[in-house]
Amino acid sequence: MSKYFTLFLIVVFFIANFWASIFPYPFFSASTTLTVGQNQDINDKNEGENSPVTGSSDIKVVNLDWFDVVDTFFEKYVTVRVIDVNTKKQYYVKRTGGYNHADVEPIDSANVDIFHSLYNYEWSWARRPVWVEINGVFVAASINGMPHGYSLIDNGQGGHTCIHFLNSKTHGTKRVDETHQAAVQEAYSRQKEINLLEL
Template sequence: MNKKFKKIIIGTAIASTVLTSTMTSAFANPLTHRVAAGDTLWIISQKYQVSLEEIYRLNPQYRNNTAINAGDVVKVPTKQQQTTYTVQQNDTPWIISNKFKVSLNDFLKINGLREGQHIYPGQRMLIPSTSSNTSTYTVQNNDTPWIISNKFNVSLKEFLNANGLKEGQHIYPGQTVTIPSTSGAVPPASNPTPPTSSTPSKSYITHTVKNGDNLWTLSIQYGIPFKELQNVNGLRDNHVLRIGDRLTIPVHHIPVKSTPGPQYGELLDWWTEAQYVVPIGKVFIVEDFHTGRRWSMKRTIGANHADVEPLTARDAAIMKEVWGGNYSWNRRPVIVEVDGRRLAASASAMPHDIQYINNNNFQGHSDLYFSNSTRHVDGKRDEAHQRNVLIAAGR
């Protein structure tokens, strides 16, 4: 096993089977710890009884490279009372926020997490206290942000801001969302139980066409393939939408799959699962399986597989470093971190064809494959990519 990768695994993965919810520390003014021989970031976090995320927040230089050397100085949070939770197998930020009836946005903020960032079994997460000027609501079947905002008499913008949502972003039955205080309403009682089915499921909502809508922008807004939106509504390529038309929008619910260990990703089928978890327009983290290097990307197009682009010039530079200093068609196993999940994938790093993101020093897009993704040119499997997907899945 690659020594650097092994150090990353040892430094982040914690064997834990006991659920804990206790009073422990959150940070105020940081202390400093001088690294001794044998120290890892995980050992330091355990010594001071803080989470790895708290260490990363104070020492952002270690997010992409967790290696530390004797004599280095690491900032460590000081203590104040705060409820914490130890991450269990298959936990995600969404699952934990629902378990404690807090909004996902509040949970991400208090732990310094970005949307799509992965958490590991054994990590200690801070649980935000319930705010006195907000209430929570558990999403029901067919709920949308617009329906909920109207139910509680708040503006859609206020609702989206309170929950860290973007317009058109999906919400799911069982999800806990925050209701802004201006409503003065008490949410109806319901059970915050996330979907438990082990197979993908689908429900439907209705969209009323407004000025400026077209099928392409709606397919991106709702995270579904253009052709699927056409087929569900029985429309042809030349169909013209009219204001007031009502369209059926499929909503795909993709359950979390177990993995052999925290370093591996879920093995999701591209056609029935992965393309809905990573829809066009989605921003996510890519982690190189062998080195642990991480960078941000966005899916900008692609049907048979995901066509993706690095968000910034720095992200493009990290990609180039991972591929040995040159952009390349060589395939590498990677992990895609999105919405608190880790997915097994395979990536190449050669920019080509259409480009949507400018000023990132990457002239075009690159390819990202999931299980059963195929080539655009001929619709056939790329066996090298598929072998890498299985490596990233621990198969």
């Protein structure tokens, strides 16, 4: 009996293969009644490259709260790009610490030189409006130009500087610094200028 059953399975297998070669799946489905254009529309429905680009391609600068967003978004030991709003000079820093604002250091001596040039090669506590690119997002911020405290990067600067964001505070007074906040607002209000740059 098992001989007949095995023979039956072999015959069914060959008939199924023959049938499949004559009528490829799904010969009975409605897709065979679709036109080439309809098939293309279905296949391309979710293809982003076929969708026309709408809206503006302008870069937007956001004004994010330090405690609610930026402190966790701008993680320690991450390198970011800083763009000075007034001069449009760009340099790179790494966050090395800070809890009420970001303590940062330029990543190397070449970036120290760019940073130092913003202050005419004199260290200064003066605030400057900047845009900080964090993970592709440009955030309004404020810097000072006075290295102080600890230093983790051997870049010749000797100390770190600060980047303040919306509602950040100083580490010394633990208060919001109004001059930093004014620079943050200036960076945010001048956001259209970022589109003049080739980024």
